[in-house]
Amino acid sequence: MKIGVYPGTFDPVTHGHTDIITRSLRVFDKVVVAVAPNPSKHPLFNLAERLDMVQLVMKDIGQVEVTTFDGLLVDYVERAGAHAIIRGLRAISDFEHEFQMALINRKLARNVETVFLMPSEEYSYLSSTIIKDVAHHGGNLSEFLHPEVAHRLHERIRSLKS
Numbered sequence: 001m002k003i004g005v006y007p008g009t010f011d012p013v014t015h016g017h018t019d020i021i022t023r024s025l026r027v028f029d030k031v032v033v034a035v036a037p038n039p040s041k042h043p044l045f046n047l048a049e050r051l052d053m054v055q056l057v058m059k060d061i062g063q064v065e066v067t068t069f070d071g072l073l074v075d076y077v078e079r080a081g082a083h084a085i086i087r088g089l090r091a092i093s094d095f096e097h098e099f100q101m102a103l104i105n106r107k108l109a110r111n112v113e114t115v116f117l118m119p120s121e122e123y124s125y126l127s128s129t130i131i132k133d134v135a136h137h138g139g140n141l142s143e144f145l146h147p148e149v150a151h152r153l154h155e156r157i158r159s160l161k162s
């Protein structure tokens, strides 16, 4: 069974992430979505909240497991019995950072490959950061997020402002 691990912060999960997961399932038998704590990124949602939203969005997509991990990603990938790290590539801006990560991960674990997938054009500009910006200014998020995720994001921003 070919297993791929898709790591990220998912703060919050967007249709861009879902698009990458759906595409991954054409290549892998199973995808493990690994939500990273990433405290240094100061996420808007805590780890449990991010996990819950990814689980909610993925509930109807088969062969997807949602979990969290701590420590080195490549160690987790090996523990999970997976063969590859899945990453999404948006515009060229993602490339440099992703290239560096892929090479360091390959140095750390020779047997773990990184596979890059490109999203549908309509999501190629989408990031959790830009979504949070739109939400902050009261913009409509229905094209970018699952309705419940959009609701939770608006609520979070409202509570921060009050």
Ligand code: ADP
Pocket: 007, 008, 009, 010, 011, 014, 015, 016, 017, 020, 038, 086, 087, 088, 089, 090, 094, 118, 119, 123, 124, 125, 126, 127, 128
């Ligand atoms: P990280 O903090 O690791 O960048 P993210 O949750 O921002 O976590 O992203 C996880 C992965 O999903 C990364 O590989 C990122 O490039 C990819 N990704 C995020 N949004 C999109 C999108 N709209 N299209 C394609 N890939 C995306």
